[in-house]
Amino acid sequence: MKVIRYLFEGSYRKEVKKLILLSPFDNFWFFGKYATKGKLGKYLKKAKEKIKKKKGEEIVTKDFPGMQDLSYQSYLSWLENERLSRMFAFFDKNYSFPILKKIQIPVKVIVGTSDEYFHPTNPKDPKEAFNILKSNVKNFSGKLIENANHGFAGYEDVVADEVLNFVL
Numbered sequence: 001m002k003v004i005r006y007l008f009e010g011s012y013r014k015e016v017k018k019l020i021l022l023s024p025f026d027n028f029w030f031f032g033k034y035a036t037k038g039k040l041g042k043y044l045k046k047a048k049e050k051i052k053k054k055k056g057e058e059i060v061t062k063d064f065p066g067m068q069d070l071s072y073q074s075y076l077s078w079l080e081n082e083r084l085s086r087m088f089a090f091f092d093k094n095y096s097f098p099i100l101k102k103i104q105i106p107v108k109v110i111v112g113t114s115d116e117y118f119h120p121t122n123p124k125d126p127k128e129a130f131n132i133l134k135s136n137v138k139n140f141s142g143k144l145i146e147n148a149n150h151g152f153a154g155y156e157d158v159v160a161d162e163v164l165n166f167v168l
Contacts, residue, residue, distance in 0.1 A: 001027060004099060007085055019107045020163060023127075023150050025117035027078065028085040032121065035065035044080055047072040089122040090129040096138040106139040108166040110159055112148025141166065 001024065007013050043064055050056055056073035067075055074149045080087050082127035086092070087099040111118050111130060126144060134140050144164045148155040 001078075001087060002083070004087060004103070006101070007103060007105075017104065018104060018167060019105055020064070020166060021107065021109045021133075022159070023118060023152070024088050024121060025113055025115070025150075026090050026129075028082065028089055029091045030117060030120055031066055032079055033050045033091075037065075037091065040079060044076060047076040047080075051076065076138065077127045082168065085141055088129075088133075090119050090132055100136040101132070101138070103137055104139070106141070106166075109137075109140065109142040110134050110145065110152075110162050111142070112145045112152060112155065113151065114147050117148045117150050 003016070003019060003021075007016055007019070009057060033128070047056075047060070050058060050072040056076075057071050059167050060070055060072055060075050062068060063077065064070075070078070070129055077084075083099060086095065087097070089097075093115050099111040109130070113126050115126060116123060122128055130142060130144055134142060143158075143159055145152065146156050151158050151160075
């Protein structure tokens, strides 16, 4: 997600010639809906208050689900801007993926079929989310690695081969 964001906001974005997405996941659903149990607004409000008090660079408190390593500024940046936070909104059948459709460079997506985060609303069918990516990214190539999890434990060599074949 950070690299995709960089493609649109980064100082050297024109220098990026190819993009590899390793285990992308539905950030908005996971953190915005699931982890916060539908109370995202409460956390966004707290982050805004911290920023207003000039404490935006502090790390979020333990009550922010799954985000203990982010600052309040980063938390707000990733979850308030739906255009960016929803870039992989696989849960929303009506979503049109405007950010993904704007990507012009070649994109390689590598995901494990046992990735618990990739398609959390339908984890038994990672191909559904994979095909959504495929249909919304113009210059797409991809690899679903059978039985690999989010961190690709035990499949590092397969990932390395896929990456090398894509960049060389």
